[in-house]
Amino acid sequence: MSNPKRVFNFNAGPAVLPLEVLETAQAELLDFRGTGMSVMEISHRSKEFEAIIQTAEADLRELLSIPDNYKIMFVQGGASLQFAMLPMNLRAGGASADYIVTGTWSKTAIKEAKKLGAARAAANTEKEGFNCLPESLDLDPNAAYLHFTSNETIHGVEFFSEPTPPEGVPLVCDTSSDFISRPIDVSKYGLIYGGAQKNAGPAGVTVVIIRDDMLERTPENLPVMLDYKALAASGSLHNTPPAFAIYVVGLVFRWVKKLGGLAEIQKINRQKADAVYAAIDESGGFYRGHAAPEARSVMNIPFRLPSEELEETFVKEAKKNDLIGLKGHRSVGGIRASIYNAMTAEGAETLVQFMKEFQRKNG
Amino acid sequence: MSNPKRVFNFNAGPAVLPLEVLETAQAELLDFRGTGMSVMEISHRSKEFEAIIQTAEADLRELLSIPDNYKIMFVQGGASLQFAMLPMNLRAGGASADYIVTGTWSKTAIKEAKKLGAARAAANTEKEGFNCLPESLDLDPNAAYLHFTSNETIHGVEFFSEPTPPEGVPLVCDTSSDFISRPIDVSKYGLIYGGAQKNAGPAGVTVVIIRDDMLERTPENLPVMLDYKALAASGSLHNTPPAFAIYVVGLVFRWVKKLGGLAEIQKINRQKADAVYAAIDESGGFYRGHAAPEARSVMNIPFRLPSEELEETFVKEAKKNDLIGLKGHRSVGGIRASIYNAMTAEGAETLVQFMKEFQRKNG
Numbered sequence: 157m158s159n160p161k162r163v164f165n166f167n168a169g170p171a172v173l174p175l176e177v178l179e180t181a182q183a184e185l186l187d188f189r190g191t192g193m194s195v196m197e198i199s200h201r202s203k204e205f206e207a208i209i210q211t212a213e214a215d216l217r218e219l220l221s222i223p224d225n226y227k228i229m230f231v232q233g234g235a236s237l238q239f240a241m242l243p244m245n246l247r248a249g250g251a252s253a254d255y256i257v258t259g260t261w262s263k264t265a266i267k268e269a270k271k272l273g274a275a276r277a278a279a280n281t282e283k284e285g286f287n288c289l290p291e292s293l294d295l296d297p298n299a300a301y302l303h304f305t306s307n308e309t310i311h312g313v314e315f316f317s318e319p320t321p322p323e324g325v326p327l328v329c330d331t332s333s334d335f336i337s338r339p340i341d342v343s344k345y346g347l348i349y350g351g352a353q354k355n356a357g358p359a360g361v362t363v364v365i366i367r368d369d370m371l372e373r374t375p376e377n378l379p380v381m382l383d384y385k386a387l388a389a390s391g392s393l394h395n396t397p398p399a400f401a402i403y404v405v406g407l408v409f410r411w412v413k414k415l416g417g418l419a420e421i422q423k424i425n426r427q428k429a430d431a432v433y434a435a436i437d438e439s440g441g442f443y444r445g446h447a448a449p450e451a452r453s454v455m456n457i458p459f460r461l462p463s464e465e466l467e468e469t470f471v472k473e474a475k476k477n478d479l480i481g482l483k484g485h486r487s488v489g490g491i492r493a494s495i496y497n498a499m500t501a502e503g504a505e506t507l508v509q510f511m512k513e514f515q516r517k518n519g
Numbered sequence: 520m521s522n523p524k525r526v527f528n529f530n531a532g533p534a535v536l537p538l539e540v541l542e543t544a545q546a547e548l549l550d551f552r553g554t555g556m557s558v559m560e561i562s563h564r565s566k567e568f569e570a571i572i573q574t575a576e577a578d579l580r581e582l583l584s585i586p587d588n589y590k591i592m593f594v595q596g597g598a599s600l601q602f603a604m605l606p607m608n609l610r611a612g613g614a615s616a617d618y619i620v621t622g623t624w625s626k627t628a629i630k631e632a633k634k635l636g637a638a639r640a641a642a643n644t645e646k647e648g649f650n651c652l653p654e655s656l657d658l659d660p661n662a663a664y665l666h667f668t669s670n671e672t673i674h675g676v677e678f679f680s681e682p683t684p685p686e687g688v689p690l691v692c693d694t695s696s697d698f699i700s701r702p703i704d705v706s707k708y709g710l711i712y713g714g715a716q717k718n719a720g721p722a723g724v725t726v727v728i729i730r731d732d733m734l735e736r737t738p739e740n741l742p743v744m745l746d747y748k749a750l751a752a753s754g755s756l757h758n759t760p761p762a763f764a765i766y767v768v769g770l771v772f773r774w775v776k777k778l779g780g781l782a783e784i785q786k787i788n789r790q791k792a793d794a795v796y797a798a799i800d801e802s803g804g805f806y807r808g809h810a811a812p813e814a815r816s817v818m819n820i821p822f823r824l825p826s827e828e829l830e831e832t833f834v835k836e837a838k839k840n841d842l843i844g845l846k847g848h849r850s851v852g853g854i855r856a857s858i859y860n861a862m863t864a865e866g867a868e869t870l871v872q873f874m875k876e877f878q879r880k881n882g
Contacts, residue, residue: 161550165556172556179549182548187523194536200533396716401764
């Protein structure tokens with residue numbers, strides 16, 4: 157097990173994890189801290205697992221400065237299940253919800269919400285090819301909530317400040333792909349959710365942060381696994397939780413704290429993204445970024461080359477250089493570099509050097 | 520990492536995993552078969568993950584002799600989410616479903632089904648303290664399906680042959696706690712589901728085996744994560760699946776195949792259970808099994824001692840001897856030994872010796 161091969165992993169999710177986290181998980185895999193059992197084998201009602209989940213929650217609370225009137229839940233089903241649970245729980249009979257549509261994920265979120273009741277787009281940038289943030293919002297003052305996707309993983313557009321909902325309308329955010337990549341003001345939100353598999357851990361667990369008053373909206377008689385109120389009351393332990401995924405997420409939270417917290421990781425993330433965007437901007441049009449400069453995501457950088465043939469060659473050559481996962485999403489094509497928290501500065505720099513070298517040879 | 524401490528783990532789930540499976544997962548944790556990435560880091564759209572999920576599916580199909588007109592899905596949310604998805608998908612508007620209630624889990628399943636529509640108990644052994652199988656069934660010939668729980672994890676009662684539904688009524692089974700512990704005739708079922716975290720892997724993935732004609736029942740406009748038809752069509756890849764859990768489940772399927780398949784593992788499981796039940800039966804009443812002899816589970820063996828004080832001492836002394844997880848479920852008290860596939864014959868034998876020694880000292 158010594159000196160395992162490791163590559164630079166630009167996958168959009170599941171994505172790169174901190175090496176230190178993987179090493180800890182590996183070392184503890186057969187015997188979790190003297191229990192003689194793997195984390196996968198211990199009871200979710202044991203004091204050992206209680207410590208894992210409570211520490212993860214406390215660390216996340218510290219990282220994001222989550223106020224006391226918010227609950228944290230670790231649930232299954234991904235952001236995709238939240239697309240349904242959200243309107244089921246927060247949109248009382250007859251009410252409508254507002255959605256800001258800025259890419260594939262917010263478009264999918266409103267589609268799911270419409271299956272279950274009324275929802276309208278407060279803005280929609282599809283005409284612009286989802287390459288920007290909306291210039292203005294058409295807001296419903298009576299909306300059950302205002303939903304936005306803080307970072308669109310496929311189109312690479314990111315909100316750097318929250319949209320302002322009308323007085324009394326709670327703000328709801330899908331933060332799957334920029335979760336814990338920078339500080340945010342949680343007190344502005346009614347609910348925040350995100351799949352772990354980009355910045356925070358493996359696939360199979362989703363974090364939901366919900367303000368206490370939102371829990372009062374849950375209607376009677378929802379199936380318990382779709383009921384925020386019941387899940388929050390159980391402390392994520394209504395049924396057997398995805399214990400190993402929660403354990404790894406907890407290790408990632410601890411790693412982020414050790415690095416210096418979210419302000420520090422934001423600085424590192426910004427430096428990595430700036431380096432890649434500079435390589436695009438200084439390429440004289442050889443590389444063309446998808447997103448408008450003011451909306452450029454710090455996490456996901458989709459860009460194009462002069463031809464699809466060159467894009468294919470780029471992905472192949474990159475792979476030979478151990479730069480993995482650079483193919484753009486099948487729905488938009490091109491190249492996408494996802495540079496989440498765990499992507500090292502060295503990895504981003506190696507990509508930049510590769511881009512320059514590739515342009516020199518093929519430009 | 521050499522010589523990790525390992526105990527005999529009688530937890531009811533999450534539960535013991537085969538040592539060989541854990542060792543493989545550990546060895547591959549930083550570099551999955553030369554990719555330079557962990558299984559937790561590879562894309563769920565990569566050819567490496569495709570191979571993982573397709574191999575897992577093929578191995579399960581072979582183990583259970585699953586006919587071609589059944590789909591296999593790996594989903595999130597546990598059996599508890601299936602309690603809701605099942606009636607949402609299989610019970611068309613206005614129809615009623617039948618449930619055989621033989622313990623906590625089938626009781627919970629019918630409770631969830633009633634939240635969403637009509638359901639009735641075709642039998643209910645609660646008056647008997649859930650210690651037996653029903654003597655007769657009161658079956659609705661027009662039921663949308665007949666549901667039973669093949670093994671009740673808490674009460675330790677197990678069906679060894681399927682109940683027979685009326686002509687045209689599909690049989691549905693929650694097999695969470697005896698999944699792949701013995702051969703079954705899948706062709707008798709419309710749908711089979713089970714959480715992995717007892718016999719098949721870590722918590723966080725649930726296996727659903729569904730006959731093709733059942734998929735035609737899914738109504739329009741279900742949220743996609745609750746829609747069997749959409750999930751089956753996507754090959755478990757509608758959204759990011761719990762990749763690491765599926766990988767471990769695949770390793771367990773491979774391990775069962777190597778052991779000789781389900782007929783062989785059934786033999787081993789039966790020998791382990793017989794040894795523990797013999798220790799109970801030969802104790803002259805010191806140990807009293809919960810289940811009636813003809814309903815005794817091969818997987819979960821709940822039993823009582825002469826007093827709660829002795830039960831407490833039993834659990835403590837067992838723990839000192841590295842026999843872990845023997846405390847009964849908080850809802851019924853007493854002792855419970857869960858002896859799933861991965862519990863070794865040595866572990867069961869060590870428990871039997873401990874029981875005899877404990878009785879000698881305290882009887």
